[in-house]
Amino acid sequence: MDQIFTTALRFGDNAMVLGQRLTHWISRSPTIELDIAFGNLSLDLIGQANLFYELAGKLEGNGRSADDLAFLRDASEYYNVQLVEQPNGNFADTMMRQLLYVTYADLVFETMKTSPQKDLAAIAEKAQKEMIYHVRQAGEWVVRLGDGTDESHEKCQAALDNMWPWSHELFAYDDVDEAMVEQGVLPSAEHLKTQWLESLGEVFKRAGLIIRDDNWMPGGGRKGLHSEHLSYILEEMQVLPRTHPGAQW
Amino acid sequence: MGKQRPETANQIDRIWQVLDGVMDPEVPVVSVVDLGIVRDVEECKQGFNIIITPTYSGCPATLQIENDIAGALKAAGFGDAEIVTRLSPAWTSDWMSEKGRQALRTFGIAPPQKGSNVSKRALFGQDPLVRCPHCDSMETVQVSEFGSTACKALWKCKSCAEPFDYFKCI
Ligand SMILES: [Zn+2]
Numbered sequence: 001m002d003q004i005f006t007t008a009l010r011f012g013d014n015a016m017v018l019g020q021r022l023t024h025w026i027s028r029s030p031t032i033e034l035d036i037a038f039g040n041l042s043l044d045l046i047g048q049a050n051l052f053y054e055l056a057g058k059l060e061g062n063g064r065s066a067d068d069l070a071f072l073r074d075a076s077e078y079y080n081v082q083l084v085e086q087p088n089g090n091f092a093d094t095m096m097r098q099l100l101y102v103t104y105a106d107l108v109f110e111t112m113k114t115s116p117q118k119d120l121a122a123i124a125e126k127a128q129k130e131m132i133y134h135v136r137q138a139g140e141w142v143v144r145l146g147d148g149t150d151e152s153h154e155k156c157q158a159a160l161d162n163m164w165p166w167s168h169e170l171f172a173y174d175d176v177d178e179a180m181v182e183q184g185v186l187p188s189a190e191h192l193k194t195q196w197l198e199s200l201g202e203v204f205k206r207a208g209l210i211i212r213d214d215n216w217m218p219g220g221g222r223k224g225l226h227s228e229h230l231s232y233i234l235e236e237m238q239v240l241p242r243t244h245p246g247a248q249w
Numbered sequence: 250m251g252k253q254r255p256e257t258a259n260q261i262d263r264i265w266q267v268l269d270g271v272m273d274p275e276v277p278v279v280s281v282v283d284l285g286i287v288r289d290v291e292e293c294k295q296g297f298n299i300i301i302t303p304t305y306s307g308c309p310a311t312l313q314i315e316n317d318i319a320g321a322l323k324a325a326g327f328g329d330a331e332i333v334t335r336l337s338p339a340w341t342s343d344w345m346s347e348k349g350r351q352a353l354r355t356f357g358i359a360p361p362q363k364g365s366n367v368s369k370r371a372l373f374g375q376d377p378l379v380r381c382p383h384c385d386s387m388e389t390v391q392v393s394e395f396g397s398t399a400c401k402a403l404w405k406c407k408s409c410a411e412p413f414d415y416f417k418c419i
Binding site: 033034036037039040041042043044045046047048050051118121122123125126127129130133136137 | 303305306307308309336337338339340341392393394395396397399403417419
């Protein structure tokens with residue numbers, strides 16, 4: 001049960017932190033349509049986080065609500081991959097981070113939705129329907145930027161170079177993940193990475209981008225080790241419930 | 250109440266009628282039944298369970314929908330009905346009724362196409378062909394896959410030049 005709890009929390013945290021990150025584009029996007037799109041993308045992710053947190057709270061059995069899990073944990077108790085806490089950077093950086101993560105999440109949910117763990121399966125089934133739209137949106141933008149002007153191409157390639165090292169952690173499985181593979185909740189890391197690279201490869205080919213891997217593999221987010229960015233994200237996100245415990249409106 | 254309750258089947262029919270009068274707060278011409286959010290009405294020990302499912306994980310209207318349903322049922326004498334959220338099977342736009350689709354069109358929103366999971370799976374799939382709800386033209390184009398609410402996309406008609414919402418397939 002602990003392992004399911006950890007898995008629910010990890011995917012909840014990935015969605016929560018990425019959703020919170022994306023909200024920062026609202027009112028700052030290149031176009032009003034993107035403003036609206038970022039609002040929707042965030043909403044989907046935060047909604048998914050809520051579902052994972054509700055499940056985690058239920059499994060834990062200590063009465064922690066989804067809000068408690070979102071707002072009353074410190075960075076060291078967050079188990080998201082470091083990829084999703086990376087700064088938004090420019091628009092290309094954000095769309096590249098988005099593409100790397102949502103392509104992964106879509107593939108994970110494909111397995112999770114058929115797992116015998118019914119609660120996780122139900123969330124994954126729901127979330128994947130939303131993720132398919134995210135994958136398309138991110139893919140279309142990466143192609144548009146990569147295959148656009150010289151400047152957009154350069155920025156998009158730089159975004160790939162910037163974000164790529166953080167993607168390795170998606171496949172750095174630990175004991176919990178291996179147990180989840182055995183239970184049919186997660187795909188094996190090897191299988192997942194093959195499919196992920198295949199899906200990304202199609203986008204990068206159209207976008208004219210190349211993967212430049214320098215074998216730097218930062219990680220540890222899924223164990224609670226984070227870059228300094230996460231503390232800032234959480235501080236902003238948590239200030240109200242921390243300052244006014246139990247506030248309602 | 251004092252009055253004797255009619256038999257269960259009649260009560261369940263009555264509940265469905267009440268629910269069909271509860272409109273979606275974001276699309277106030279389509280009822281929660283026509284939208285396919287209400288999955289079932291079941292009798293249970295303490296009354297009735299109303300099984301609902303959210304359209305999108307993060308749909309901010311979900312809580313209001315629950316409150317509206319509870320309020321309508323209470324007003325109709327079903328104060329003991331309990332609302333139960335069930336995630337699986339996940340909501341699909343295919344569950345929207347023909348009546349709901351017609352109401353959307355009249356309201357100026359293009360209804361979702363049936364067969365929700367076919368085309369958009371492809372990474373660079375074709376956009377669907379969508380009829381303009383204003384002038385019926387098929388000469389329409391997608392402006393953005395994400396619109397004013399989670400369930401809608403932004404479209405534009407090339408014939409009458411009007412923008413419109415398209416209720417997304419999911
Ligand atoms: Zn028209």
